[in-house]
Amino acid sequence: MRPNIVQQYRGRFAPSPSGLLHFGSLIAALASYLDAKHNNGLWLVRIEDIDPPREKAGASTDILQTLELFGLHWDEQVLYQSQQSSLYREVLADLAQQKLSYYCHCTRAKIKALGGIYQGHCRGLAQPEADSATRVINTFGISQFNDIIQGHVACNQELAQEDFIVLRKDGLFAYQLAVVVDDIYQNITHVIRGCDLLEPTARQLSFYQTLQQKPPSYGHFPLAVAKPGFKLSKQNNAPEVDKNNPIPSLFSALKFLGQQPPNELLQANVAELLSWAITHWSISQVPKSQEIVL
Numbered sequence: 001m002r003p004n005i006v007q008q009y010r011g012r013f014a015p016s017p018s019g020l021l022h023f024g025s026l027i028a029a030l031a032s033y034l035d036a037k038h039n040n041g042l043w044l045v046r047i048e049d050i051d052p053p054r055e056k057a058g059a060s061t062d063i064l065q066t067l068e069l070f071g072l073h074w075d076e077q078v079l080y081q082s083q084q085s086s087l088y089r090e091v092l093a094d095l096a097q098q099k100l101s102y103y104c105h106c107t108r109a110k111i112k113a114l115g116g117i118y119q120g121h122c123r124g125l126a127q128p129e130a131d132s133a134t135r136v137i138n139t140f141g142i143s144q145f146n147d148i149i150q151g152h153v154a155c156n157q158e159l160a161q162e163d164f165i166v167l168r169k170d171g172l173f174a175y176q177l178a179v180v181v182d183d184i185y186q187n188i189t190h191v192i193r194g195c196d197l198l199e200p201t202a203r204q205l206s207f208y209q210t211l212q213q214k215p216p217s218y219g220h221f222p223l224a225v226a227k228p229g230f231k232l233s234k235q236n237n238a239p240e241v242d243k244n245n246p247i248p249s250l251f252s253a254l255k256f257l258g259q260q261p262p263n264e265l266l267q268a269n270v271a272e273l274l275s276w277a278i279t280h281w282s283i284s285q286v287p288k289s290q291e292i293v294l
């Protein structure tokens with residue numbers, strides 16, 4: 001008989017250091033942490049620092065420090081995407097060699113004028129490398145998938161079928177490339193993150209096929225908004241993530257995620273609160289969509 005090998009759950013939280021940890025990113029950290037720990041899995045942290053112009057000085061350190069103060073201790077070493085360039089370059093070279101990518105120097109304005117969806121205009125054209133972005137040929141064009149939280153998801157088909165950018169015109173690696181390559185590199189089995197990344201998931205699933213790799217399972221929780229259409233911000237009294245007072249934020253984040261922590265836990269310490277949350281975590285209670293008026 002074949003041994004029944006069950007791959008260990010490996011989850012991750014992958015913040016971009018473009019700002020400090022706010023309530024929205026605390027929800028992402030907590031949801032991915034609890035789902036991993038409830039399933040006896042490992043929880044990794046990856047700093048997605050591939051966009052220096054958008055980076056805020058000191059943000060990586062501050063995010064990691066906040067996670068620790070909130071009791072969200074990660075397994076293994078923190079991976080910094082800024083250290084992964086040679087792997088990204090290798091993948092780009094393989095794609096080029098297999099003729100699965102091409103140079104494109106269409107501007108945003110041009111694509112907009114052509115209807116907003118990139119139609120593979122530069123496929124087959126011999127564009128010079130200089131001043132070009134690199135696009136991957138989107139052979140699979142996956143536009144539907146099953147999401148652990150959202151159930152069946154159907155994305156805009158035209159958008160999901162676009163050849164997307166893997167290397168930007170300014171020479172920076174694109175998010176789609178880095179996120180997929182690193183989720184493969186780190187053997188991630190489960191990705192729990194916010195609904196702002198629902199649409200990109202279709203592209204990422206297509207890219208897994210192109211790279212002939214098995215994708216992880218995805219779960220997308222709703223975004224925290226102050227009122228419909230308004231992102232959380234200080235202006236609309238979003239609860240501050242106070243580094244020195246984690247309990248109220250953790251408690252609100254749990255409630256936001258549809259969990260029902262008893263009020264006594266407001267008096268507990270961080271370890272007690274998280275231990276309750278790991279035991280009682282139920283991903284089926286996470287709402288599909290939610291609008292909270294704070």
Ligand code: GLU
Binds near residue numbers: 015197
């Ligand atoms: N770095 C991305 C962000 O902070 C998240 C990437 C992901 O979870 O796939 O928005």
Ligand code: ZN
Binds near residue numbers: 103105106120
């Ligand atoms: Zn083009």
